[in-house]
Amino acid sequence: MTEREARQVQDSDAPPPENGRGTDAPRRSSLTWALVGKILFLGAVNALFFVGLPSMLALEWWAGIAVLGLATALVNWAYLTKKNLPAKYLIPGTIFALTFQIVPVIYSGYISLTNSSISHRLSEEQALDNLTGRASNVPGTTRFDMSILADPEGTLALFLVDDEGTETFGTQEGQVALSADEVTRDEDGDVVAVGDYTLLGIAAISERQNEILDFDVPVERGAIMAVTITTAAVYEALYTYDEDTGMLTENATGVVYEPKDGIFTAADGRTLDPGWQVFIGFDNYTRAFTNDSIRGPFLRVLVWNYVFAILSVILTFAVGLGLAVTLNRAGMRGQKIYRAFLVVPYALPSFMTALIWAGMLNQQFGVINELLGADIPWLRDPTLAKASVLMVNLWLGFPYMFLVSTGALQSIPSELKEASYVDGATPRQAFNAITFPLLMVSLAPLLIASFAFNFNNFNVIYLLNQGGPPIEGATTPAGHTDILISYTYRLAFESGSGAQWGFASAIAVLIFMMVAAVSALSFRRTRALEDLA
Amino acid sequence: MKLRPKVWLALLLAMSMALTACGDSEETTTTTTAPTETTTSAMAEETTTTVAGGDTTTTTEPVVRADADLVIWADDTRTPVIQEFADDFAAENNITVAVQELSFDGLRDRLITAAPAGEGPDIIIGAHDWLGQLVSAGVVAPLDIGAVADQFAPAAVQAFNYQGTNYGLPYAIENIALVRNTDLVPESPATFEELVDTALQLEADGEVTLPLALQENGNGDPFHNYPIVTAFGGYVFGENADGSYNPEDIGIASEGGVAAAEYFAELSNEGVISIDTLYDVMIETFSNGDAPFAITGPWALGEFDAAGVNYVVEPIPSVQGGEPRPFVGVQGFMLSAFAENPLIASTFVLDFMATQQAQEALFEAGGRPPAHTAAFLAVAADNPNIEGFGEAGQNGYPMPAIPEMGSVWQAWTDAYALIFTGTDPEQAVTDAADQIRTLIDEG
Numbered sequence: 017m018t019e020r021e022a023r024q025v026q027d028s029d030a031p032p033p034e035n036g037r038g039t040d041a042p043r044r045s046s047l048t049w050a051l052v053g054k055i056l057f058l059g060a061v062n063a064l065f066f067v068g069l070p071s072m073l074a075l076e077w078w079a080g081i082a083v084l085g086l087a088t089a090l091v092n093w094a095y096l097t098k099k100n101l102p103a104k105y106l107i108p109g110t111i112f113a114l115t116f117q118i119v120p121v122i123y124s125g126y127i128s129l130t131n132s133s134i135s136h137r138l139s140e141e142q143a144l145d146n147l148t149g150r151a152s153n154v155p156g157t158t159r160f161d162m163s164i165l166a167d168p169e170g171t172l173a174l175f176l177v178d179d180e181g182t183e184t185f186g187t188q189e190g191q192v193a194l195s196a197d198e199v200t201r202d203e204d205g206d207v208v209a210v211g212d213y214t215l216l217g218i219a220a221i222s223e224r225q226n227e228i229l230d231f232d233v234p235v236e237r238g239a240i241m242a243v244t245i246t247t248a249a250v251y252e253a254l255y256t257y258d259e260d261t262g263m264l265t266e267n268a269t270g271v272v273y274e275p276k277d278g279i280f281t282a283a284d285g286r287t288l289d290p291g292w293q294v295f296i297g298f299d300n301y302t303r304a305f306t307n308d309s310i311r312g313p314f315l316r317v318l319v320w321n322y323v324f325a326i327l328s329v330i331l332t333f334a335v336g337l338g339l340a341v342t343l344n345r346a347g348m349r350g351q352k353i354y355r356a357f358l359v360v361p362y363a364l365p366s367f368m369t370a371l372i373w374a375g376m377l378n379q380q381f382g383v384i385n386e387l388l389g390a391d392i393p394w395l396r397d398p399t400l401a402k403a404s405v406l407m408v409n410l411w412l413g414f415p416y417m418f419l420v421s422t423g424a425l426q427s428i429p430s431e432l433k434e435a436s437y438v439d440g441a442t443p444r445q446a447f448n449a450i451t452f453p454l455l456m457v458s459l460a461p462l463l464i465a466s467f468a469f470n471f472n473n474f475n476v477i478y479l480l481n482q483g484g485p486p487i488e489g490a491t492t493p494a495g496h497t498d499i500l501i502s503y504t505y506r507l508a509f510e511s512g513s514g515a516q517w518g519f520a521s522a523i524a525v526l527i528f529m530m531v532a533a534v535s536a537l538s539f540r541r542t543r544a545l546e547d548l549a
Numbered sequence: 550m551k552l553r554p555k556v557w558l559a560l561l562l563a564m565s566m567a568l569t570a571c572g573d574s575e576e577t578t579t580t581t582t583a584p585t586e587t588t589t590s591a592m593a594e595e596t597t598t599t600v601a602g603g604d605t606t607t608t609t610e611p612v613v614r615a616d617a618d619l620v621i622w623a624d625d626t627r628t629p630v631i632q633e634f635a636d637d638f639a640a641e642n643n644i645t646v647a648v649q650e651l652s653f654d655g656l657r658d659r660l661i662t663a664a665p666a667g668e669g670p671d672i673i674i675g676a677h678d679w680l681g682q683l684v685s686a687g688v689v690a691p692l693d694i695g696a697v698a699d700q701f702a703p704a705a706v707q708a709f710n711y712q713g714t715n716y717g718l719p720y721a722i723e724n725i726a727l728v729r730n731t732d733l734v735p736e737s738p739a740t741f742e743e744l745v746d747t748a749l750q751l752e753a754d755g756e757v758t759l760p761l762a763l764q765e766n767g768n769g770d771p772f773h774n775y776p777i778v779t780a781f782g783g784y785v786f787g788e789n790a791d792g793s794y795n796p797e798d799i800g801i802a803s804e805g806g807v808a809a810a811e812y813f814a815e816l817s818n819e820g821v822i823s824i825d826t827l828y829d830v831m832i833e834t835f836s837n838g839d840a841p842f843a844i845t846g847p848w849a850l851g852e853f854d855a856a857g858v859n860y861v862v863e864p865i866p867s868v869q870g871g872e873p874r875p876f877v878g879v880q881g882f883m884l885s886a887f888a889e890n891p892l893i894a895s896t897f898v899l900d901f902m903a904t905q906q907a908q909e910a911l912f913e914a915g916g917r918p919p920a921h922t923a924a925f926l927a928v929a930a931d932n933p934n935i936e937g938f939g940e941a942g943q944n945g946y947p948m949p950a951i952p953e954m955g956s957v958w959q960a961w962t963d964a965y966a967l968i969f970t971g972t973d974p975e976q977a978v979t980d981a982a983d984q985i986r987t988l989i990d991e992g
Contacts, residue, residue, distance in 0.1 A: 135685035135952075138665050146687040146886055150714065153695050218642045222618055225892035243693050244896035251693075290687030307991050378767065380825035395767075396824075396970050484768060486963035488972055489980050491987055493959040506959060507988075514682045514955055515661075 054095060061091050087111055121528075128521035131296045134514035136278050140292040144257060147264060147280065147288060151251035154238045162248040163206075164221055164228060165213035172224075172231045173213045174248060175199075176240065185210055186233030186240050186248075221245055255288075264288070300522035312491030313503070321499040324405070325471040329463055331410045336417025337455075341447070344425045355422070362415035370479035373408045377480075395481045398496040405497045409476050413466070424458045425451070460542040467538070468531045477502045500527055614663070615647035619893050620670040622660070624653040627674050630914040638901050644893065657682065664688040664887040671894035677708040677879040680716055681952040689716050690886040692895060697903040705920035707792065708879035708947040718898050719881040720908055721917035725773060725846045726875070726941030727865045730858060733757065733841040737861075741780075741868040744842060745821055751841050752820070762831040762840035763822045769965020771958065773844060774813065776865050776873035779946070781809035785957060786949055796953035796989060801961060802975075802982035810964070810974035812868070817969045824969040835860075847916050847938055862937030877945035879920060918942075956988035 065088040072080045091111075094103040130136075138146070160176040167173070174186040185194050200209040208215050221228065232239035238252035255273075256265045264273040264280050273280035279291030305311075343354055361369065376383045377394035385392055394404045428451060436446040477483055483495035483502045494503055500523070508520035614620050619638075623631050628650045635646040649670065651659060657679045663669040665688065675683075683689040691714045698706050698715075705719035727744075729737060733751060738744035748760030764773045771778075771785075778784070782805025787798030800806055816822045826834075832849060834840035836856030843849070844865065853860055865873040882898045884891060901907060908921035912928050918935045919925045929936040948954075964981035968974045 134661060134682055135687075137661070138687050142665060143687060149886075150691060152714065153693055159696055218644065222644060222890065222893060225890055229892055242892060243696070244899050245892055246896070246900070247696065249693060249695065289685035312987075374767075378825055378827075380823055381827075381830055393970070396966075482768065484963075484966060485970065486966050488967055489976075490984065492984050493963050493988075495963075510955065510959060514685075514952060 058092060058095055061088055064088075124521045124524055127517055128300055128519075128525050129295055129297060130293050130518045131278050131291075131299075132293050132518040132521075133516040135289045136291045136293050136518075138290050138292050140275075140278075143290045143292040144264075146290055147255050148253065148257050150254040151238075151241070152254060154250045154252050157238075157250035159243075160240065160248040162242060162246055164216045164242070164245065165210055166216055166220070167212045167214075172228060173210070174231075174233060174240065174242070175207050175210055176233075176248060188231065188233065190234050191240065218245070296518070300519045301526070303519065304522055304526060313487060313494035313498075316487070317494060317498050317500055317503045320402070320497070321471060324402075324409075324477075324497075324499055325467050325473075327406055328409050328413060328470040328473070329466050331406065332413035332417045332466070333421075333459075333463060335410060335414040336419075337421045339414070339418050340421035340425055341451075344422065355418075358418055359415045361411050362419070366412050366475050367479065369412060370408065370476050373411075374480050377404055396485050398485055398487075401481055401485055401497050405476060405480055408480055409470070409473065412476065413470075416466075420459060420462055421455065424455050427458070428454050457542075461539070464535050464538045464542070468535055471499070471531050471534075472501045472527065473499070474501045474505065478505070614668050614670060614889075615649055617647035618644035619646040619672070619890050619897060621646065621648045621672045621674070621897075622651055622656050622670040623648060623674040624656060625650055626915040627911065630910050631674070633910070634901050634907055635897075638897050642893075646897075660688055660885065661686045664885050667887065667889075669885050669887050671885055671888040671890050672898060673883050673885065674720075675717075675880065675883055676948075677717065677719070677881065678948040678950045678954065680709070680711040680950040681954065683883070684711055684716065685952055688886050690884040690888065690891065691715060692717055692882075692884050692898065694718050694899065694903070697899065700903070700905075700922060701920050702922055702925070704877060704942075704945075704947060705879045705881075708877070708950070709881055711950055712793075717881040717883040718903055719879045719920035720902065720911050721880045721915065722877060722920050722939075722942055723846050723848075723880070723917050724875040724877045724938060724942035724945045725776065725844055726862050726938050728835065728843040728845060728849070728853070728860050728862055730835065730838060730841045730860055732859050733838060737863055738866050740866050741777075741873075744866060745816070745819075748821065748841050749819065757834075757839050757841050759823065759826065759830075759834045759840040760821045760842070761816075762826055762835045762843035762845075764828055764831045764845065765822065765824045765826045765965070765969070767825060767827055769824060769962045769969060771961040771965065772876060774809075774965065775946075776844070776875040777812065777868055778806060778809040779874040780865075780868035780871035781805040781812065782871065783807075783809045784946075785961075786951070786953070794949045794951050794953075796951055799982050799985055801957075801964070801985070802978040806978055806982075807975045810968055810978045813965065814968050814974045824966065847918065847935070850916060850934060862934040862941070864937070864941040872944065875941060875945045876948045877942050878948050880917065881920070953989050956985050960984035960988070 065084055068084065069081065072084075090103075090107050094100050094107045158178045158180075160174075160178055162177075163175040165173045165175055171187075176184045176186055176191070178184070183194050183199070184191050185198075186192075194210065198211050199207055202208050216224075228242050232241050232251075235250060238250050240248050241251050242248050252267065254267060256267055257263075258265070262275055264275075265271070266273070271282050271286075273282050273286075273288055275281075277291075277296065278294035280288040339358060343351055343358075345351075374395070379385060379391065379393050379396060382394070384394065393400060395401050432450050432454075433446050436450055441449065477497055477499050481495070481497055483498035483506070485496055487494050487496055493506065504520065504523040508516045508523065619635070621631055621635060628648050632648050635648050638644075639646040653675075656673055656675055660669055660673055660683065669688070680689070694701075694706070694709075694715055694717075697718075701719055702722060705722050706715070709715055709717040709719055733756060734747055738747055745760070748757070751757045752760050764770050775785075783803055784800035784805070786794040786796055787800060789795050813822075817824065831840075831843055831845060832852050835843040835849075836853055836858050838858060850862075865875075867873070882902055884894050884898065888894050903921070905921055905924045905927070908919040908924035909928060911917075912919050912924065912935075918939050919928055925935075925939060929939060960981040963984075964977040967977040967980075
């Protein structure tokens with residue numbers, strides 16, 4: 017830990033938990049608050065665990081119970097003992113880092129190695145249930161009015177009346193005729209019992225509905241099954257599953273489907289949705305590099321992505337710093353008001369403002385063209401659209417740069433500048449040789465962060481113009497202002513057969529590597545700056 | 550480890566807070582078991598949930614399934630009507646029914662992710678063209694509507710049939726039609742060419758600013774352009790012998806598709822239509838009498854009525870002799886494949902919602918023309934606009950539900966954006982068709 021970091025740790029923490037020492041009077045009140053705070057904190061942590069416990073038990077998610085239980089116990093241990101000061105910081109920190117940083121990254125990495133997509137989302141068992149549960153109404157058969165009965169042991173049976181009024185009785189052995197004396201009726205003539213079997217009430221039906229739906233009365237072709245709680249019809253299953261071979265046969269055609277790459281596949285390549293999620297190694301990555309639909313406009317999109325991110329950082333920083341320097345003059349009148357106004361774009365949600373800009377830049381009905389009395393295709397012309405995106409992003413982004421530059425400027429001791437004036441430097445020389453290098457020491461990491469953010473600045477690109485205008489003759493739909501994330505978002509979620517989470521995760525991991533590489537390089541350069549300071 | 554009194558106190562309080570949390574969640578499960586009690590649990594408060602007979606609590610999107618014997622997910626226009634029927638059904642069967650409100654598109658996405666995890670509903674109300682995704686995700690269950698199918702418009706029943714299996718009970722059919730301002734244009738134009746001439750004349754006279762309010766969303770809008778495409782013989786997917794769509798046959802750049810594209814370029818150059826016509830622009834210009842014609846669906850009528858403009862709804866007249874045939878969307882009830890109460894759910898849908906009375910009540914709420922034939926006739930008798938939409942949709946094509954449709958929209962939209970900004974129309978649609986083939990092959 018460098019000295020600076022150590023100082024930050026000390027500075028940043030308001031005193032709370034360590035409360036052992038103080039029974040001496042002057043410190044009492046702050047200690048009481050610390051204690052209350054500690055009680056509330058531990059209470060919340062423990063409450064969280066116990067709130068989650070019933071549902072985790074219901075899901076039989078033992079690993080979850082173990083991990084969360086252990087974490088909860090560790091937090092209690094750290095805060096209820098007098099010792100372990102480092103643990104009081106480290107344990108919560110580690111837990112948060114794991115939950116919000118490391119687990120999502122690992123999970124994305126894991127998903128990127130699977131075929132997870134809209135048609136590969138279920139487990140194998142769920143997919144199989146779905147397919148074997150499919151049945152079709154046998155053509156030319158009758159529909160029945162049905163009453164559901166059960167004998168004292170709970171065995172189900174159906175009392176059936178066909179469309180001609182013939183009454184029959186259905187058990188799991190089959191459909192049998194009924195003689196009048198077997199059927200007990202109430203005064204309205206509705207059936208209440210057949211032999212030992214008595215009518216099930218709605219509560220019992222509700223309780224046993226999955227059993228009732230699975231109950232079938234075999235007939236010559238297919239079986240009679242319940243449709244609603246009062247009607248039944250004859251169905252036959254579409255597919256038969258052979259547990260020994262793991263093959264699924266389509267009953268109507270005899271075509272055999274074999275499980276392959278997470279989906280039942282016939283010899284001719286036809287597949288049966290839904291499939292299930294399986295591990296496919298690096299296929300998603302291979303696809304990202306070899307697929308025509310991605311390679312097509314990829315290079316163009318990538319170049320613009322870098323241009324967009326770098327220009328966004330340079331422009332916002334230049335404007336933000338310029339304004340900060342201008343407004344940094346001591347004794348300037350209305351300084352606070354100017355500063356407050358300049359921060360407005362930062363205070364408004366970019367989600368809204370990007371959409372508002374899209375409206376203002378509308379060619380025929382937008383307020384900008386109306387004010388100018390012009391007919392400028394702000395979002396339609398490829399070059400103008402790029403300029404518009406950069407301009408809107410500048411508007412959205414400069415207040416942040418203005419704020420951080422203002423802060424950094426104020427932390428530079430004025431003696432340094434004064435000393436340079438004594439040495440005969442012009443203000444410009446002083447800025448170039450003293451202020452700017454000192455600023456860069458603290459701001460360079462923020463610029464890198466800003467680059468990483470803008471590299472994936474989906475909001476601005478997508479909300480302003482959906483990446484448009486379209487590139488003429490591209491192999492897949494792509495726009496002149498598309499960046500990697502908006503382009504691949506469309507490929508992964510808005511084309512093909514819907515969401516492809518596995519593929520999207522692979523793209524996310526690749527983008528992460530690009531941003532990480534640039535950031536790592538830049539941080540190296542920054543360290544050189546620090547030495548200079 | 551020796552703990553001092555203060556620490557014991559802390560531990561005790563912490564534990565009691567934890568136990569309180571526990572107690573609360575148990576209460577949740579018990580309050581809803583009686584049919585007429587209200588759920589005010591932590592879970593229910595996260596959504597707009599109404600348990601039959603209870604009050605409504607409104608907050609954000611549902612995260613979890615409500616705690617009731619039957620759970621229905623619907624969007625804001627349908628929730629109140631469904632609620633009435635849910636209340637009756639609950640009372641009749643002595644069970645609890647919860648209706649949860651989500652955004653329309655949120656319904657589909659949420660069903661796909663929540664259902665397999667056991668957090669989904671028993672019933673959703675959605676659009677037939679979701680079926681491709683929902684079936685391949687394995688989250689909808691087949692629904693045998695054979696007993697009531699003959700009471701519904703055949704096209705609506707057909708729409709919920711996906712790969713030979715029925716997955717829903719239709720309740721509304723919607724499609725776009727021509728809406729004409731009767732003050733500006735008293736007579737219906739006999740042909741689309743006459744419509745264009747009338748509209749351009751009105752613009753030249755300074756009566757209107759936009760000759761035809763055809764929604765283009767700023768980027769081109771294939772859904773609203775489709776009737777004109779079909780009038781020229783263009784199509785999106787060819788049809789197999791059984792009426793299902795064939796994704797191998799893409800008709801965007803067919804002879805008719807190219808002719809339609811060229812016609813759009815012409816309309817745009819003459820200033821009849823504008824790429825900048827967003828939904829709001831369409832509503833505003835037509836409502837203010839700045840556009841004599843609009844091409845839109847039943848969802849816009851509420852705003853036209855509110856503005857007090859006089860209009861009629863009628864089929865789009867023939868375009869150069871060809872009949873315009875819009876996309877038809879059908880909405881209906883679908884069952885989750887992961888329903889906790891599948892039998893109760895199918896009973897509710899088939900016994901309670903397939904009636905003329907229920908279908909008319911749903912019309913009153915949403916203004917969408919009923920799919921139930923008798924309900925449609927009853928509604929259309931007092932409502933000529935509904936009749937107009939019905940007539941316009943009679944020869945419409947059901948919106949393709951096959952997953953390949955997902956690969957179409959962006960490329961097709963881009964083609965219009967390019968046509969409207971001056972690219973050669975034939976080139977634009979040919980490129981779009983190629984892009985769609987690439988996406989389908991590699992998607």
